[in-house]
Amino acid sequence: MLNEADLRDGAAATDAVPAEGNSDTPRTSRRLLLGGSLAALGLAAGGLPRLSVTSPAAAQGAPAAAPAKGPQPFDYPGKDKGLTLLGDRPLVAETPENLLDDDTTPISKFFVRNNGQIPEPVKDVDGWQLKIEGEVDKPLTLTVKELKSRFTPHTFRMVLECGGNGRSFYTPAARGNQWTNGGAGCAEWTGVRLADVLKAAGLKSSAKFTGHYGADPHLSGDTAKDAVSRGMPIEKALEPHCLIVWAMNGEPLPHIHGGPLRLVVPGWPASLSSKWLNRILVRATPHDGQGMGGTSYRVPTVPIVPGSNADGKTNFTDLTSMPVRSIISAPANGARLPAATREVALRGAAWAGDHEVAKVEVSFDAGQRWHAMTLAKPKNRYDWVRWTGKITLPSDGYFELWARATDSRGVAQPHVATNWNPQGYGSNPLHRIAVLVG
Numbered sequence: 010m011l012n013e014a015d016l017r018d019g020a021a022a023t024d025a026v027p028a029e030g031n032s033d034t035p036r037t038s039r040r041l042l043l044g045g046s047l048a049a050l051g052l053a054a055g056g057l058p059r060l061s062v063t064s065p066a067a068a069q070g071a072p073a074a075a076p077a078k079g080p081q082p083f084d085y086p087g088k089d090k091g092l093t094l095l096g097d098r099p100l101v102a103e104t105p106e107n108l109l110d111d112d113t114t115p116i117s118k119f120f121v122r123n124n125g126q127i128p129e130p131v132k133d134v135d136g137w138q139l140k141i142e143g144e145v146d147k148p149l150t151l152t153v154k155e156l157k158s159r160f161t162p163h164t165f166r167m168v169l170e171c172g173g174n175g176r177s178f179y180t181p182a183a184r185g186n187q188w189t190n191g192g193a194g195c196a197e198w199t200g201v202r203l204a205d206v207l208k209a210a211g212l213k214s215s216a217k218f219t220g221h222y223g224a225d226p227h228l229s230g231d232t233a234k235d236a237v238s239r240g241m242p243i244e245k246a247l248e249p250h251c252l253i254v255w256a257m258n259g260e261p262l263p264h265i266h267g268g269p270l271r272l273v274v275p276g277w278p279a280s281l282s283s284k285w286l287n288r289i290l291v292r293a294t295p296h297d298g299q300g301m302g303g304t305s306y307r308v309p310t311v312p313i314v315p316g317s318n319a320d321g322k323t324n325f326t327d328l329t330s331m332p333v334r335s336i337i338s339a340p341a342n343g344a345r346l347p348a349a350t351r352e353v354a355l356r357g358a359a360w361a362g363d364h365e366v367a368k369v370e371v372s373f374d375a376g377q378r379w380h381a382m383t384l385a386k387p388k389n390r391y392d393w394v395r396w397t398g399k400i401t402l403p404s405d406g407y408f409e410l411w412a413r414a415t416d417s418r419g420v421a422q423p424h425v426a427t428n429w430n431p432q433g434y435g436s437n438p439l440h441r442i443a444v445l446v447g
């Protein structure tokens with residue numbers, strides 16, 4: 010039997026679980042509203058009806074409760090002010106979908122996610138040290154300079170996506186930063202294969218998992234704790250696209266993105282992609298660092314009642330591949346098109362964790378009919394797919410455009426966020442924007 014308390018508990022719970030769950034940013038109903046993007050476009054908020062997914066009152070045009078605090082601009086050196094601040098302690102900012110319109114996400118538009126404090130920048134970038142320890146024949150300490158000279162560098166364009174991307178679409182709200190779809194970006198990463206470095210250290214037969222460590226202090230300043238320290242099965246670590254990187258889009262890896270050195274573990278939650286990387290521990294058993302276990306980066310294998318409490322111990326599993334997702338990057342949500350516009354050109358991106366994107370479709374009649382978009386060829390595995398297409402609207406007026414991607418296994422984005430979990434991982438409902446013609 011369900012009772013109200015069951016349904017309330019999870020959402021009301023406060024906890025000290027780290028990773029995606031430690032933001033104290035108040036949740037806003039921004040995702041439901043056109044107001045934010047209208048303001049960004051310099052249009053009068055309220056000029057368009059509200060786009061509502063979950064609030065029937067708002068859908069019927071009744072006044073919705075004003076959010077306590079709307080989206081806050083992100084004011085950080087080198088970053089586009091159009092990014093949205095989701096939390097300032099730790100510092101977290103996402104990229105509105107319409108700013109993900111470049112084939113390669115510029116550093117200025119790339120989302121930022123920290124779990125702890127931001128460490129002091131170092132001057133001697135080439136002297137930064139990485140230790141490889143644990144279940145290896147020959148523990149190694151390598152400087153960035155040695156990494157560059159001893160191993161073959163590779164550059165791949167790959168999506169980095171926060172495990173909590175899409176969290177704001179869960180009802181009731183799940184704990185943590187309320188990402189829309191902008192906890193993701195696709196950059197050119199240059200570095201060496203994690204596999205090559207692990208092989209140089211010599212993996213013992215007992216080497217089954219990794220644990221990753223970065224130099225950032227825990228938010229509390231407690232030196233006994235790590236800001237975040239996640240790990241993965243050795244099979245993932247040995248994939249040819251798992252890189253230890255020092256450059257992003259051809260530039261030295263920016264400090265805020267983990268410079269001098271970070272991991273990029275594509276397809277899986279970006280929390281594995283340790284910034285300020287200084288140590289990889291090879292283990293015989295699953296890593297137990299900060300952000301492992303409980304409900305951290307874990308999802309139910311037996312669906313639970315949305316909003317209920319769960320400790321993640323039974324019938325939960327670590328989130329591995331991220332789910333398929335598409336975004337419309339142009340036009341922007343809230344765009345006003347001239348009267349009599351019928352043909353609308355659309356652009357966007359889609360990606361699917363470890364899988365490939367098989368198709369992207371758009372609907373302008375709430376899913377009654379779907380129109381196939383044209384997919385560009387990705388540069389390499391784990392690159393996103395850029396897509397383009399045209400739709401022909403039947404009249405002036407208000408239209409919602411929905412984008413839906415399907416992965417290579419035939420799994421499409423759901424209409425609503427599904428498999429609710431306390432910390433809100435794996436939410437990938439189709440992307441909805443609204444436009445007004447005339």
Ligand SMILES: Nc1nc2c(c(=O)[nH]1)N[C@H]1C(S)=C(S)[C@@H](COP(=O)(O)O)O[C@H]1N2
Pocket residue numbers: 028029119120121122123124125169170171172222223224225236237265266267279280281282283284285286
């Ligand atoms: N050392 C360290 N690495 C980290 C984090 C962190 O807090 N500390 N956050 C992780 C998470 S949860 C994400 S989503 C990505 C974000 O990378 P970005 O800030 O470069 O976008 O970094 C990951 N690597």
Ligand SMILES: [Mo]
Pocket residue numbers: 029122170171172173278279280
């Ligand atoms: Mo994340």
